Amino acid sequence: MTEQTPREDLPEPVVRKHRFSLSLIWLVPVLAALVGLSLVVHAWLQAGPQITITFQTAEGLESGKTPVKYKNVVIGKVTGLDLTDDRERVRVTVALNKSAESFATRGTRYWVVRPRIGLGGVSGVDTLLSGAFIGTDVGDSKEEQYDFKGLEMPPAVLHGAPGKSFVLHTDDLGSLDIGSPVYYRRIQVGRVVSYSLDKDGKGVSLRIFVDGPNDRFVTRDTRFWNASGVDVSLSANGLKLNTQSLATVIAGGVAFSDPRGPHDNTPAAEDADFALFDDEATALSPPDGPPRYIRMRFNQSLRGLAVDAPVEFLGVNIGRVVSINLDYEARDKRFPLTVGAVIYPRRLGQAYEKLAAKAGMKDGRVDLGRMFGPLVARGLRAQARTGNLLTGQLYIALDFVPKAPKAHFDEAATPVDLPTAPGSFDKLQEQLADIVNKVQKIPFDSIGRNLDQTLAELDRTLKQVNSGVLPELKGTLKDAQRTLGSADNALSADSPLQQNLGGTLEELRRMARSLRALTDYLGVHPEALIRGRPDDPPPAPPERTRPRAPQGSKP
Amino acid sequence: MSRAPRAQELGIIGCHVCGLVCRTPAGDGAGCPRCGAALHRRKRNSIARTWALLLAAFILYIPANVLPIMRTVSLGDVDDNTIISGVVELWIKGSPSLAAIVFAASIVVPMTKFLVLGTLLLSTQRGSRWALRQRASLYRAVEFIGYWSMLDVFVVALLTALVRFGFLSQVEPLPGVVFFGLTVVLTMFASMSFDPRLMWDISDDD
Numbered sequence: 001m002t003e004q005t006p007r008e009d010l011p012e013p014v015v016r017k018h019r020f021s022l023s024l025i026w027l028v029p030v031l032a033a034l035v036g037l038s039l040v041v042h043a044w045l046q047a048g049p050q051i052t053i054t055f056q057t058a059e060g061l062e063s064g065k066t067p068v069k070y071k072n073v074v075i076g077k078v079t080g081l082d083l084t085d086d087r088e089r090v091r092v093t094v095a096l097n098k099s100a101e102s103f104a105t106r107g108t109r110y111w112v113v114r115p116r117i118g119l120g121g122v123s124g125v126d127t128l129l130s131g132a133f134i135g136t137d138v139g140d141s142k143e144e145q146y147d148f149k150g151l152e153m154p155p156a157v158l159h160g161a162p163g164k165s166f167v168l169h170t171d172d173l174g175s176l177d178i179g180s181p182v183y184y185r186r187i188q189v190g191r192v193v194s195y196s197l198d199k200d201g202k203g204v205s206l207r208i209f210v211d212g213p214n215d216r217f218v219t220r221d222t223r224f225w226n227a228s229g230v231d232v233s234l235s236a237n238g239l240k241l242n243t244q245s246l247a248t249v250i251a252g253g254v255a256f257s258d259p260r261g262p263h264d265n266t267p268a269a270e271d272a273d274f275a276l277f278d279d280e281a282t283a284l285s286p287p288d289g290p291p292r293y294i295r296m297r298f299n300q301s302l303r304g305l306a307v308d309a310p311v312e313f314l315g316v317n318i319g320r321v322v323s324i325n326l327d328y329e330a331r332d333k334r335f336p337l338t339v340g341a342v343i344y345p346r347r348l349g350q351a352y353e354k355l356a357a358k359a360g361m362k363d364g365r366v367d368l369g370r371m372f373g374p375l376v377a378r379g380l381r382a383q384a385r386t387g388n389l390l391t392g393q394l395y396i397a398l399d400f401v402p403k404a405p406k407a408h409f410d411e412a413a414t415p416v417d418l419p420t421a422p423g424s425f426d427k428l429q430e431q432l433a434d435i436v437n438k439v440q441k442i443p444f445d446s447i448g449r450n451l452d453q454t455l456a457e458l459d460r461t462l463k464q465v466n467s468g469v470l471p472e473l474k475g476t477l478k479d480a481q482r483t484l485g486s487a488d489n490a491l492s493a494d495s496p497l498q499q500n501l502g503g504t505l506e507e508l509r510r511m512a513r514s515l516r517a518l519t520d521y522l523g524v525h526p527e528a529l530i531r532g533r534p535d536d537p538p539p540a541p542p543e544r545t546r547p548r549a550p551q552g553s554k555p
Numbered sequence: 556m557s558r559a560p561r562a563q564e565l566g567i568i569g570c571h572v573c574g575l576v577c578r579t580p581a582g583d584g585a586g587c588p589r590c591g592a593a594l595h596r597r598k599r600n601s602i603a604r605t606w607a608l609l610l611a612a613f614i615l616y617i618p619a620n621v622l623p624i625m626r627t628v629s630l631g632d633v634d635d636n637t638i639i640s641g642v643v644e645l646w647i648k649g650s651p652s653l654a655a656i657v658f659a660a661s662i663v664v665p666m667t668k669f670l671v672l673g674t675l676l677l678s679t680q681r682g683s684r685w686a687l688r689q690r691a692s693l694y695r696a697v698e699f700i701g702y703w704s705m706l707d708v709f710v711v712a713l714l715t716a717l718v719r720f721g722f723l724s725q726v727e728p729l730p731g732v733v734f735f736g737l738t739v740v741l742t743m744f745a746s747m748s749f750d751p752r753l754m755w756d757i758s759d760d761d
Binding site: 010012013026027028030033036039065130131 | 580
């Protein structure tokens with residue numbers, strides 16, 4: 001059956017012309033290849049630089065997922081996590097986008113944005129759900145860099161943020177921290193950016209950043225003070241509580257203001273240095289100028305005098321006590337106390353200007369010895385006075401003591417050694433002793449004796465009264481009571497006297513009635529006087545009115 | 556050896572579409588007189604077409620696996636998954652059976668199709684007579700399982716439509732699923748365009 005001819009009855013196919021080339025099918029794989037290639041090219045073009053960042057912990061970071069963001073725009077992704085060779089830190093590999101090439105440069109900072117709850121508030125809440133991401137702040141440099149050390153805390157100031165930074169110097173940091181707020185008129189205008197110990201270790205330098213445009217309020221004369229804590233003051237005006245904000249009480253803060261009165265209004269330059277004062281009052285008081293050290297020797301107990309106690313000149317606070325040391329003088333066998341104090345002569349204001357002009361300079365500073373010399377001659381003495389009677393705290397007062405004994409004062413000595421005078425408290429003690437003496441002179445003994453005699457007399461008299469007079473009085477009173485009782489008995493309603501009286505009166509009434517009957521009878525029968533009274537007719541028989549027996553009683 | 560006569564030898568040709576048997580036309584480009592479909596002795600250019608489609612499918616299969624196919628957002632946590640990472644995640648999160656199904660549908664089936672079709676094409680081109688019957692059944696198997704590899708695409712499409720709870724939970728399709736769909740479609744076309752009769756043509760040529 002192999003060579004059979006086609007059956008004649010089968011239908012004839014319709015002959016048509018070819019329409020397209022067979023090889024067109026190869027366009028499909030070519031197209032697919034093109035698409036694949038375009039993907040590769042796209043990925044190639046999109047791939048930016050690869051950088052590594054080291055962090056202390058990889059908490060919240062996930063390979064292939066955690067984005068890197070700049071101003072909340074995703075510029076890359078974490079592609080790998082591993083430990084550094086020394087196992088101290090975590091190395092995070094980040095693939096940056098092509099468009100983010102400029103982030104692989106020096107000065108770019110990376111940090112992990114996690115939800116943070118601090119005293120200053122809560123930040124990064126959005127990351128609670130979406131997971132942490134790496135935040136970025138780019139610098140100015142064009143120099144390429146591919147290995148970075150990540151920050152553990154978000155930077156307080158982003159690059160290019162408007163504003164100025166200033167440097168504050170203070171003795172200690174207090175409760176301030178990076179991120180602590182900076183207030184101007186109780187509005188937050190900046191924050192603490194960093195702090196560091198001074199090179200000599202004698203202070204702390206703080207760098208703060210004040211956001212624009214408020215940075216213009218920082219002038220050359222601006223005073224900064226530590227606004228941490230609560231300032232409670234009790235004065236004649238009542239209790240006053242002063243804080244910047246509740247947050248500063250807990251977390252600390254810095255406040256600044258211009259001093260009152262005329263001052264330099266020129267805005268301060270970038271990175272200008274300022275002093276950070278402890279409180280507002282100190283900050284806003286006139287500048288202190290350099291401190292000077294003086295010394296005083298007291299021959300008395302200074303119980304109640306503490307370091308930091310104020311030193312006042314005619315009531316103006318010009319410094320504070322810095323040391324109290326006990327000394328021994330073998331010659332007098334005494335224990336004088338050496339009190340050291342720093343004073344700020346500039347606080348004397350105009351007086352200082354004039355005195356300093358007169359005293360002249362020494363070692364580049366005002367000659368304190370020559371300045372005090374004439375004053376000491378006129379009776380200037382240091383005294384330890386009681387500042388507070390309740391607590392017995394002392395302060396040092398520099399005052400002109402009238403009729404002060406002449407004191408030796410060495411103008412050339414350094415430090416200046418001011419002569420002292422017994423303090424007001426000592427005087428008070430003397431006066432107290434006087435009073436005690438006077439009290440002692442009072443003859444309490446004889447007074448007591450006399451008083452005792454007098455009292456004995458009185459006792460005797462009273463005894464007499466008790467034994468003689470009082471019993472008599474008692475008998476008299478009893479008699480009187482008896483008399484009154486008799487009277488009372490006689491007059492009472494049920495007494496025999498009263499009853500007799502009643503009987504008598506009844507008899508009298510009956511008698512009167514008999515008399516009336518008699519007179520009536522005599523009026524009608526006057527003859528009776530002669531004949532006497534006839535006998536009474538016999539009584540009439542009773543009517544026949546037998547009382548009927550009650551009905552129903554009969555049977 | 557006696558064998559069944561061929562249609563060509565008998566001078567007849569069958570229509571692919573309506574099954575009408577008619578005489579072999581004189582030239583190319585003949586059409587079925589009943590339904591108008593083009594008449595061919597064999598599927599036209601079958602080997603080349605199958606090769607082309609298979610190649611295209613293979614090329615597209617690469618981005619289908621590399622690119623993520625699905626993005627799940629739950630409580631702001633964005634998760635992009637490729638096919639493999641989805642399988643791994645399913646396995647880790649305690650659904651090994653689901654992971655196996657997805658793995659079979661998305662990896663095993665397409666790869667099997669590439670391999671089987673490739674083998675069939677090669678052996679047919681080379682006129683091999685090796686295991687003809689098994690090859691025929693392989694071909695039938697490939698045609699049969701072809702549709703099932705669309706599972707992933709269906710899953711993504713369904714999830715995208717069903718899981719829309721805004722911030723809480725959301726599923727989005729990603730470009731990978733397009734490539735995967737194209738791969739599946741192209742492999743299906745490839746297996747369709749392959750003419751199994753070509754295998755037997757050779758065997759009868761002796």
